[in-house]
Amino acid sequence: MVLNDRIVAFSELGRFLSQFKNTGYEKISNIMHQEDFFDGMIQKIESAKHHNGWFTEENIVFSLSQWSKTLTKHNLEQWLSSYSLDTITTKTIGIIMAGNIPLVGFHDFISVLVSGHNVLVKQSSNDNQLLPYLASYLIAIEPRFEKRISFTEERFTDFDAMIATGSNNTARYFEHYFGNKPNIIRKNRNSVAVLTGNESKEQLAALGNDIFTYYGLGCRSVSKLMVPKGYDFDLFFRSIYDYNDIINGAKYANNYDYNKAVYLMSNFKLLDNGFLMLKEDSSYASPIATLFYETYGSKEELLQKFEADKEGIQCIVADNFSDNSIDFGTTQHPSLSDYADNVDVIEFLTKID
Template identity: 70%
Template sequence: MLLNDRIHAFSELGNFLKQFKTTGNEKINTVLKNDDFFEGMDNKIMSAHHYNGWFTVENVLFSIQQWADILTKEKLHNWVSVYNLEHNNPKTIAVIMAGNIPLVGFHDFISVLLSGHKIIAKQSSNDDQLLSYLASYLVAIEPRFAEYISFTKERLTDFNAVIATGSNNTARYFDYYFGKVPNIIRQNRNSVAILTGKETESQLTSLGEDIFRYYGLGCRSVSKLMIPEGYDFDKFFKALYPYNDIINGAKYANNYDYNKAVYLMSNYKLLENGFLMLKEDESYASPIATLFYETYNSKSELTEKLELDKDKIQCIISDNIIENSVNFGETQCPKLSDYADGIDIIKFLSKIS
């Protein structure tokens, strides 16, 4: 199977996904194999929410929309054209996927297959409804993918390389068991927003998308603010008010109430607005419904700290304060070349022999 064949299949998958939107699903008659898969995909979206209460239908559809937007022939070709992927010696890549947000393992999935390799995917039970169904659609479009894709719940065997995503604790386990083969092992990371006090209300409202999308469970979700001394949070809280209905979600509200009680019993100083708490803390991984914050005195001091802590950080969000930072509101819309942990997975896969 040539690279162009693989790109064509994924672009057809993109056309299929374009039918499922937060504004309402719309069946398009020209989509290939649609009669066989449209209704089933609608059911899978509901199943994803049924099996994982954090996966609201809106968040599942948002994730699907992001993939639909980038699975085009042009974007796929531009992504992989800088690599040499026309080899004829496919290897088997074991991929252990996280389950924190919908379709979180899809980038690894597409990376392995576009690179010409075979995938054995071990999904998290928190996110095991969607990807296997999309794989079935992919095989229906390009039957040769059938021998390249497999899913397992058993112990992984017979593979040539590993891509594993998990917590800091599971990373030690992964390193022990998979350290003898080529591997990418990812650990906990979080994202940070830098504020100066000069941001517009529109920018701060956009930042709410980075904070609240997926309830803040993604590694690209903002979990910490870096603020100047004397920062006034009134403007910040006002700009975030449009997201106040997040507290109506029972799981989020339970976490809010629990964490607030813990903080108050521990006599921590808090700022809160009824649906988000702010706590001064040097850590990056804040609990659900909480943002940590830390102050800085100068850009040089800030840059030095972020450089020292770069292995803990997935994204930095700012108004061009830091080089290569992400714009407000764009963390959950990554490009194909926005690699987790900054590791070029296509380059890694192209060297597996």
């Protein structure tokens, strides 16, 4: 199977996913294997929703829709054009996936297969409904993938390299067991937004997407604000008010109530708008329904802080703050070349002996 065959297969998968939008599900007549998989995909969305209470239909379909926009032939060709993939010797790459948001390990899955390797996947029990079905569709499009895709619930034994994502604690376990093989081991990361006080209401409303999508559970979700001393949060609260219906989700509301009670009993000072609490804190990882904030004195001071803390930061959201900052509202719309932890997975896969 040459590279173009793999690109075509994934672009067809993208077309299949384009039928599932938050505005509704709609069959497109010329999608391959439509009749065999469309209704089953709806059932899998329902299964994922009931399996994990954080996986609402809105969040599941948001993920599917983003992948449908990403997996175009043009995007795939552009992404892979700078790599030498023709001379790769096929290896078996293990992937241990996290389960915090729907299809969180899908980029690794795509990267391994499109580069010409075999994939052996161990999913999180929190997110094990969708990917096997998408793999089945991919095999229906391109049957030669069948021998290249495997799932396991057992301990890994026969593999040539490992990509493992987990917490800082599980990373130590991964390093112990997989340290003698080529590996990418990912730890906890969070995203941060830098505010100056000059942002428009539209920019702050877009920041709401970065904060609330997936209930803030993704590593690309903004969990902390950096603000100048004396910052007035009034415009921020007014700009994100349209996200207030997030409190109608039972799991989110329970976390909001619990964390608020803990903070109040501990006499912490809070800013609260009824669905999001702001707490001054030096940490990057904030609990659900809470956004930490910290003040800064100068841009130079902040740049130094981010450099020192770079191993724990996934995205910096700001308005032209630095070369590696991204625009408000874009954290949940990564391109294929936006690698987790800034580690180039395709480059890693081309160098496995």
